[in-house]
Amino acid sequence: METVEDLVLGHPFFRDIDPEAGRVVAGCARNTVFRSGELVFREGDSADWFYCIRSGRLALELHAPHGGPIRIDTRGPGEVAGWSWIVPPYRWYCDARAVEEVHALQFDGACLRRKMEDDASLGYLLYKRFVPVILRTLQGTRMQLLDVYARPGR
Amino acid sequence: MPGPAADVRAVAGADPWSPSPARVRERRRETGDTVTLALEPADPAQTRFAPGQFTMLSLSGVGEVPISVSGDPDEALLVQTIRAVGCVTSRLAALKPGEALGVRGPFGTGWPLESAAGRDLLLVAGGLGLAPLRPVLYHALARRERFGALALCYGTRSPDDRLFRGELEAWARRADLHLAVTVDHAGPDWEGEVGVVTRLLARTPCRPERTVALVCGPEIMMRFTARELEHLGVAPGRIHLSMERNMQCGIGLCGHCQWGPFLLCRDGPVFPWERIRAAFGVRGL
Ligand SMILES: Cc1cc2nc3c(=O)[nH]c(=O)nc-3n(C[C@H](O)[C@H](O)[C@H](O)COP(=O)(O)OP(=O)(O)OC[C@H]3O[C@@H](n4cnc5c(N)ncnc54)[C@H](O)[C@@H]3O)c2cc1C
Numbered sequence: 039m040e041t042v043e044d045l046v047l048g049h050p051f052f053r054d055i056d057p058e059a060g061r062v063v064a065g066c067a068r069n070t071v072f073r074s075g076e077l078v079f080r081e082g083d084s085a086d087w088f089y090c091i092r093s094g095r096l097a098l099e100l101h102a103p104h105g106g107p108i109r110i111d112t113r114g115p116g117e118v119a120g121w122s123w124i125v126p127p128y129r130w131y132c133d134a135r136a137v138e139e140v141h142a143l144q145f146d147g148a149c150l151r152r153k154m155e156d157d158a159s160l161g162y163l164l165y166k167r168f169v170p171v172i173l174r175t176l177q178g179t180r181m182q183l184l185d186v187y188a189r190p191g192r
Numbered sequence: 193m194p195g196p197a198a199d200v201r202a203v204a205g206a207d208p209w210s211p212s213p214a215r216v217r218e219r220r221r222e223t224g225d226t227v228t229l230a231l232e233p234a235d236p237a238q239t240r241f242a243p244g245q246f247t248m249l250s251l252s253g254v255g256e257v258p259i260s261v262s263g264d265p266d267e268a269l270l271v272q273t274i275r276a277v278g279c280v281t282s283r284l285a286a287l288k289p290g291e292a293l294g295v296r297g298p299f300g301t302g303w304p305l306e307s308a309a310g311r312d313l314l315l316v317a318g319g320l321g322l323a324p325l326r327p328v329l330y331h332a333l334a335r336r337e338r339f340g341a342l343a344l345c346y347g348t349r350s351p352d353d354r355l356f357r358g359e360l361e362a363w364a365r366r367a368d369l370h371l372a373v374t375v376d377h378a379g380p381d382w383e384g385e386v387g388v389v390t391r392l393l394a395r396t397p398c399r400p401e402r403t404v405a406l407v408c409g410p411e412i413m414m415r416f417t418a419r420e421l422e423h424l425g426v427a428p429g430r431i432h433l434s435m436e437r438n439m440q441c442g443i444g445l446c447g448h449c450q451w452g453p454f455l456l457c458r459d460g461p462v463f464p465w466e467r468i469r470a471a472f473g474v475r476g477l
Contacts, residue, residue, distance in 0.1 A: 095383075095385070097380075097386065098386075099380065106379060106380050107379075107380045108377070108378075108379065109377075109378040109379065109380060109382060109386045110386065111386050111387050112374075112384075112385045112386045112387060114385065114395070115395075116394075116395065137383045138383065174391075177416075178387055178388040178390070178391060181376075181388045181412070181413070181416065182376045182377070182387075182388060184412065185349070185376065186318065186319070186409075186410040186412050186413050187318060187319035187320075187347075187348055187349040187353065187376065187409075187410065187413075188349065189225060189275070189277055190277050190278075
C-alpha cells in the first residue's frame with residue numbers, strides 16, 4: 039500500500055521535489071475524502087489547510103448578495119486547492135465544495151508554516167511551487183473577465 | 193514552400209463569384225443565439241469540403257458572410273452553424289426549412305489532417321470555434337485507427353452556451369476520445385469545470401512530442417492556447433490556428449481580409465502558428 043509520503047512525492051504538484059523536502063512536507067499531510075456536495079471550506083473561516091487533489095473535483099464559489107453561489111473556478115486531479123494558508127491573515131476568501139467525491143492529500147498549514155519559519159529553504163521551495171499556481175490563476179481570471187466568448191459588440 | 197493547402201481536397205465550384213442556390217433542409221437551435229442549418233445546395237459538389245473550410249452564405253438584398261462548415265465531411269448535406277451577431281447572420285439564423293439562400297465555396301485551407309495521421313490529435317475550441325473543428329472530430333472518429341490519442345478541449349462562456357450538447361454527451365461516453373469542457377461562468381447546478389481552456393491542456397493523454405494541435409476560437413484565446421501548447425512542448429509547426437477575421441470575396445482578390453503579409457481567405461483561414469506567430473505579436477494588426 040502507498041504511504042502518504044509516496045502519495046505526496048507522486049502528486050504532480052510536488053513533481054521532482056527533493057525527496058528529503060518531500061518527506062518533511064509529507065509530515066504535515068494526511069489522506070482525506072469529501073463526499074459529493076460536501077463543503078470543504080467556507081469563506082472567512084480560518085485557512086488551516088491546503089489540498090492536493092488526487093481524484094474528483096472541487097468548485098470554488100462566491101456568494102453574491104442576491105441569488106445563489108457563483109462557481110468561479112474548479113480544481114481537479116493533479117491540481118492544488120487553497121493558498122490562503124500561506125498568506126496572512128490565513129482566512130478563506132471563498133467557499134470550496136466537492137462537486138463529486140474527492141480524494142485529496144490534506145496539508146496542515148500551521149504545521150507547514152512552522153517548518154517554513156524554521157527552514158527558510160523549505161519556505162522558498164514551497165513558495166516556488168505556489169507562486170506559479172497563483173499567477174496562472176490570476177491570468178485565467180483576467181481572461182474570464184475579458185469575457186472573450188461574449189457576442190461581439192455586446 | 194508547400195502551404196497547408198496540400199491537405200485540401202475540395203475547391204470552389206466553377207464560378208467562385210456567383211452564389212449558387214441552396215435550400216434549408218433542417219434547422220436546429222443550439223443556444224439562445226446560435227442555430228445549425230443543414231443546407232441542400234442545387235450543386236451537390238458544394239457539399240464536398242475539407243474540414244476547416246468555409247462558405248460564403250448570402251441572402252439577396254441583405255448581404256453575404258463567411259461561415260465555417262460544421263458538418264460531417266462524409267455526409268451529403270452542407271451543415272453550418274450560425275451565431276446571430278448582426279444583420280446578415282441574424283437573417284440567416286432565422287431561415288426556416290424550405291427557405292432559400294445563396295452559397296459560394298467551400299473556400300480556404302483545411303486543417304492538415306493528412307499530416308496529422310499517425311500522431312496524437314488535440315483539438316482546442318473556444319466558443320463558436322467548435323463549429324469548424326466538429327468536422328475534424330467526425331473525420332477522426334470515423335477513422336479512429338489512423339490517429340494516436342484523440343482529445344477535444346472546449347471552453348465556452350457558460351453551460352447554456354455549449355454547442356452540440358447532445359453530441360458532447362455522446363462523445364463524453366467514448367473511451368477512445370478524451371473530452372474536457374470548461375466554462376467561464378457557472379451557477380451551482382453546473383458540475384463540470386470552471387476556468388479557462390488552457391488549464392485543460394496539460395491533462396489530455398496527448399504526448400506533446402507527437403501531437404498535432406488544431407485551435408479555433410477568439411484570437412486572444414488562440415494566442416494564449418498556442419503559447420501554452422508550446423510551453424508544454426508541442427512544436428510550433430504542428431500547432432494550427434483558424435484565423436476567422438472578416439472577409440469579403442473569399443478568394444483572395446478584394447484585399448478586405450489582408451492581415452500583415454497574408455490574405456486570410458486565400459492563405460488561410462488555417463495557418464501553422466509558426467507562420468503567423470510574428471504577425472500575432474504586431475499590436476493593432
Ligand atoms: C473564415 C470565417 C469563418 C467563420 N465561421 C463562422 C461560423 O461558423 N459561424 C458564425 O456564426 N460566424 C462565423 N464567422 C463570423 C461571421 O462571418 C461574422 O459573424 C459575420 O460576418 C457577421 O456579419 P453580420 O452582418 O451578421 O454582422 P456585422 O454587423 O457585420 O457585425 C456584428 C458584430 O460582429 C462583429 N464581427 C463581424 N465579423 C466578425 C468576425 N469575423 N470575428 C469577430 N467578430 C466579428 C462586428 O465587429 C460587430 O461587432 C466566420 C468568419 C470567418 C472569417
